Amino acid sequence: MTTIDFMGKRRIAFIVSIVLAAIAIGSLAIQHLNLGLDFTGGTQVEVHYDTAPNLDEVRDALGAAGYDNYSVQTFGSDREILVRLQQTYSESVGSDVVSALAIQGESPNLIRAEYVGAQVGDQLRDQSGLGMLLALAVVAIYVAFRFQYKFALGALISLGHDVLILLGIFSLFKIEFDLTVLAAVLAVIGYSLNDTIIVYDRIRENIRRSRTNDLPAIFNDAINQTLARTLSTSGTTLLVLFALFFLGGDMIHNFALALIIGVVLGTFSSVYVAAALLLVIKLQREDLIPAKKENVEDGMP
Structure with missing residues (x-):
């Protein structure tokens, strides 16, 4: 011992x-x-890529587009990406995120964009x-x-x-x-x-x-x-x-x-x-x- x-x-x-x-x-x-989106509320956008993207490139693209306080993660598969934004929801947020995520000519398809409340x-x-x-x-x-x-x-x-x-x-x-x-x-x-x-x-x-x-x-x-x-x-x-x-x-x-x-x-x-x-x-x-x-x-x- x-x-x-x-x-x-x-x-x-x-x-x-x-x-x-x-x-x-x-x-x-x-x-x-x-605090994350679960506590603060905000917007989440789900997009689909034909081929699995590099998450670091996705984050860099969002940063270059002027977004801050965001998180990026796979959702279901490596081609489904969930973007969470700590900002007020708007009708154009989905298309804006899709435009920002057009990496090397490949534009993802928008699945859904919705407001997530903190309640x-x-x-x-x-x-x-x-x-x-x-x-x-x-x-x-x-x-x-x-x-x-x-x-x-x-x-x-x-x-x-x-x-x-x-x-x-x-x-x-x-x-x-x-x-x-x-x-x-x-x-x-x-x-x-x-x-x-x-x-x-x-x-x-x-x-x-x-x-x-x-x-x-x-x-x-x-x-x-x-x-x-x-x-x-x-x-x-x-x-x-x-x-x-x-x-x-x-x-x-x-x-x-x-x-x-x-x-x-x-x-x-x-x-x-x-x-x-x-x-x-x-x-x-x-x-x-x-x-x-x-x-x-x-x-x-």
């Missing part, structure tokens, strides 16, 4: 987490999220936000009953840490945040919690078995004992996500990116946030092992 001193490096990890969280908060406050996005955003808060509340109750309230506090801070930094990265680099990314954020919460529960379960078991009060050593043993499982799970998950990122197409590109970042953050926070915070909030053996009641002699009150 490996014997890495994770807890000995927890102060460095805390500094890294605090710096990343501060950058994320600053970026979200100043730049906000680059559905608003409803899903609000419902997803409410669902996320409800999920966190249920998580807190579950962890508090299964372990102890200090574990619940550590788990909630860990989940908040992962979501905050993930959103901050999307805000900082102005990556489009749409409903697929929102779904990825919710998935990250589940993944991070699963990893945290496994570490917590081993910590609780080791505390009950151990005769020492050296909690950092107990935590190190627990994390090292689960390290092989954590790395194998994270590694195989990342293999699938990288395949989706590079081969899955534009439709799920940001979804896969959000999950890749979330898996890395979840693995880090399970050790250096969820576990290490238990030392900060003063977890003790007595919190998990009730003190034995002293025998009372007969006849004594």
Whole structure:
């Protein structure tokens, strides 16, 4: 079994987490999220090419025509292109886009051009936000009953840490945040919690078995004992996500990116946030092992 001193490096990890969280908060406050068409509303135009076009050339053509705040992705097949524009719909927008996309003499055929309202996005955003808060509340109750309230506090801070930094990265680099990314954020919460529960379960078991009060050593043993499982799970998950990122197409590109970042953050926070915070909030053996009641002699009150 490996014997890495994770807890000995927890102060460095805390500094890294605090710096990343501060950058994320600053970026979200100043730049906000680059919300996609699902949230802002706009126009989408679907066109058909006789031969599969180069998406970079399509984007360059739109940029040269003066369009900004647009996204281009394949839709159904590599010859069907969906263009999303954050602009007001007009009757001529379809023909204007087709004219702009006439690449090397080949003009695509217009399939449809329509306005996409933000109402559905608003409803899903609000419902997803409410669902996320409800999920966190249920998580807190579950962890508090299964372990102890200090574990619940550590788990909630860990989940908040992962979501905050993930959103901050999307805000900082102005990556489009749409409903697929929102779904990825919710998935990250589940993944991070699963990893945290496994570490917590081993910590609780080791505390009950151990005769020492050296909690950092107990935590190190627990994390090292689960390290092989954590790395194998994270590694195989990342293999699938990288395949989706590079081969899955534009439709799920940001979804896969959000999950890749979330898996890395979840693995880090399970050790250096969820576990290490238990030392900060003063977890003790007595919190998990009730003190034995002293025998009372007969006849004594």
